[in-house]
Amino acid sequence: MTEHAGSRWIQVFLIILVALLCVPLVVMYIWLLEAAFAKQTYGIVPSGFTLSNWRFLWEGFKNMPSIWRITFNTLVFAAIVTVAEVFFASLTGYALSRMKFPGRRIFLSFTLVLHAFPAVTLLIAIFYVLLVMGLYDTLLGVILVKAALELPLGVWIMKGFFDGISWDMEMSALVDGCSRFRAWWEVLIPNIRPGIAALSIFSFLSGWSEFLLPYIFTSSFENFTLSVMLRRLIGDFRFVDYGLLTAAGLYYMLPVLIFFIFTQEYLLNIYAGGTKGTQI
Amino acid sequence: MEVRLVHLSKYFGEVRAVNDLNLEIKSGEFVALLGPSGCGKTTTLLMIAGIYIPTEGEIWFGDRIVNDLLPKDRNIGMVFQSYALYPHMTVFENISFPLKLKKVPMAERRKRAQRVADMMQIGHLMDRKPAQLSGGQQQRVALARALVKEPDILLFDEPLSNLDAKLRLTMRGELKRLQKDLGITSIYVTHDQVEAMTMADRVAVLRDGRLQTFSTPDDLYNRPQTLFVAGFIGSPPMNFIDATLVQENGKVVVKAEGMRIELPDELGKRALARAKSDRVVYGIRPEHVHLDPEGDIEAEIYVVEPLGREDLLDCRLLGGSVMGVLAPAGQPVGPGDKVRLRFEAEHSQLFDPETEHTLLW
Ligand SMILES: Nc1ncnc2c1ncn2[C@@H]1O[C@H](COP(=O)(O)OP(=O)(O)OP(=O)(O)O)[C@@H](O)[C@H]1O
Numbered sequence A: 001m002t003e004h005a006g007s008r009w010i011q012v013f014l015i016i017l018v019a020l021l022c023v024p025l026v027v028m029y030i031w032l033l034e035a036a037f038a039k040q041t042y043g044i045v046p047s048g049f050t051l052s053n054w055r056f057l058w059e060g061f062k063n064m065p066s067i068w069r070i071t072f073n074t075l076v077f078a079a080i081v082t083v084a085e086v087f088f089a090s091l092t093g094y095a096l097s098r099m100k101f102p103g104r105r106i107f108l109s110f111t112l113v114l115h116a117f118p119a120v121t122l123l124i125a126i127f128y129v130l131l132v133m134g135l136y137d138t139l140l141g142v143i144l145v146k147a148a149l150e151l152p153l154g155v156w157i158m159k160g161f162f163d164g165i166s167w168d169m170e171m172s173a174l175v176d177g178c179s180r181f182r183a184w185w186e187v188l189i190p191n192i193r194p195g196i197a198a199l200s201i202f203s204f205l206s207g208w209s210e211f212l213l214p215y216i217f218t219s220s221f222e223n224f225t226l227s228v229m230l231r232r233l234i235g236d237f238r239f240v241d242y243g244l245l246t247a248a249g250l251y252y253m254l255p256v257l258i259f260f261i262f263t264q265e266y267l268l269n270i271y272a273g274g275t276k277g278t279q280i
Numbered sequence B: 001m002e003v004r005l006v007h008l009s010k011y012f013g014e015v016r017a018v019n020d021l022n023l024e025i026k027s028g029e030f031v032a033l034l035g036p037s038g039c040g041k042t043t044t045l046l047m048i049a050g051i052y053i054p055t056e057g058e059i060w061f062g063d064r065i066v067n068d069l070l071p072k073d074r075n076i077g078m079v080f081q082s083y084a085l086y087p088h089m090t091v092f093e094n095i096s097f098p099l100k101l102k103k104v105p106m107a108e109r110r111k112r113a114q115r116v117a118d119m120m121q122i123g124h125l126m127d128r129k130p131a132q133l134s135g136g137q138q139q140r141v142a143l144a145r146a147l148v149k150e151p152d153i154l155l156f157d158e159p160l161s162n163l164d165a166k167l168r169l170t171m172r173g174e175l176k177r178l179q180k181d182l183g184i185t186s187i188y189v190t191h192d193q194v195e196a197m198t199m200a201d202r203v204a205v206l207r208d209g210r211l212q213t214f215s216t217p218d219d220l221y222n223r224p225q226t227l228f229v230a231g232f233i234g235s236p237p238m239n240f241i242d243a244t245l246v247q248e249n250g251k252v253v254v255k256a257e258g259m260r261i262e263l264p265d266e267l268g269k270r271a272l273a274r275a276k277s278d279r280v281v282y283g284i285r286p287e288h289v290h291l292d293p294e295g296d297i298e299a300e301i302y303v304v305e306p307l308g309r310e311d312l313l314d315c316r317l318l319g320g321s322v323m324g325v326l327a328p329a330g331q332p333v334g335p336g337d338k339v340r341l342r343f344e345a346e347h348s349q350l351f352d353p354e355t356e357h358t359l360l361w
């Protein structure tokens, strides 16, 4: 950028332009932050400081389970979805990358199509399936649905990472005395750790922020997740308590923010450094 | 361990990568599989390793058919062209990995890995990761890993081709020495004929998945069985001329336009007995043709290629055929000069133009 962007003035101009374009975004976040701690806001100008917006942390909400229960549910939901997705995607991705079997190509194209398929169109069908299996209004049911919908993309990602590992290395493991499964576990998996990390991060975030599935397929209090709770805050009060809503929203975002702060270096490394994962 | 390949074939769809291969390798022997790119060398090796399942045929280790044996149960060591080290393991972990899989206790693992590593002169690198090693060192780690479990058979797939010329020369000697010391049956795939000729006890030449010949380097060079082998082995390559085989005054003579060579009696008799017609392919190596003012074959210099110690002269005979001639460097001749050539008739090769088989050996 420094050498080719022309004169200094063009650079300054570009920076100002970009800054201006960012203003709406920045304003949104600033407002979110101050509204969570202010008695009232006039436009974006806050007035008075209060923690009362956060009283849900110790008092809970009206007509809802405790915030800790909801947080725990969300955590369980995101974590199990992540574990399931990584586990199945790394097995399936391996098979698709390494094994010859009838229908492999069709399977591959189907996973792509499935991923492109909007989940909304499947809602009714999924509802019936869950009902028949007795999984409607259970956390497990929603977890299974979410993991299944996320799996095609995960499989593709993992297949890509497995494709990047040379056959020689796997053959070498077999000759050294591994079974196929042992070679997968001891030699291939350690070499696609960046892929597993990326997939874990994304499926965890996707699970954490999932709204539609838990909203539709659960109804009992004990299955509430944070996103459903937020929706309740908007819908069930006669007039919306924006202070409470923003505080709850911030609470919902917090783990994601913390997560990003701690993993951003690793994430950047995955994208910038390719699959090698060498940190120099 | 003795290795026998019996009617071994491997097809990939329509491609016959290996086609009806028969090979008997003696215990302790060092055999090279030599052939141009794509002739099925790697495929053969991977079948012996148990990674590919043969389409047809049998693989015998000693008195046992191993077709259905998994790679891990064959007790082989293998060195890949890419070395295929495990990047997430240290050198020690790489070398001792086969022992770990055999559930050898840690103390003994350490001892054996260290011994092999010392033998390969990488004993001081045990704590490094492969990425922190030079190509030559990685090569040695790969070798140590193949040796550490004391395999019955060693397989090499072009292990030296990623090294620079000088290191390759050193490693060539070391490998051969090591193999003789340990006495492990070894199969060595290469497309470098010098490598095959210098290292192997016997060389199997493959072409399009078929075995061309299987013989000692000496036979391969001096008594090639087929036209392909004669042309493939040796650099600069053997000269070939379409010629006729005739008898004149009790002598057997090879004739082509601008060329007449009297064969030594022994060769002549054999050729005559085997030739199906008078048409033959005559072959002679460039080092067996000399510039000689007394010589009886006229030629014109076409190109001079200095090779350092020698010059390769491309000469054109009167009939138009081009003949490579190796002469000591610094010949006072240039393109266009008329010269006379003398052939060492006792080094002649004769082939049947139809079957491409030798008429002499
Ligand atoms: N997995 C495979 N699927 C399809 N065809 C293959 C496969 N492996 C090898 N072949 C084909 O089989 C033939 C022999 O291949 P192979 O790898 O054994 O050659 P090679 O002698 O080792 O050559 P090189 O010297 O280039 O390594 C080639 O025509 C190749 O294209």
Ligand SMILES: [Mg+2]
Binding pocket: B041, B042, B043
């Ligand atoms: Mg090969």
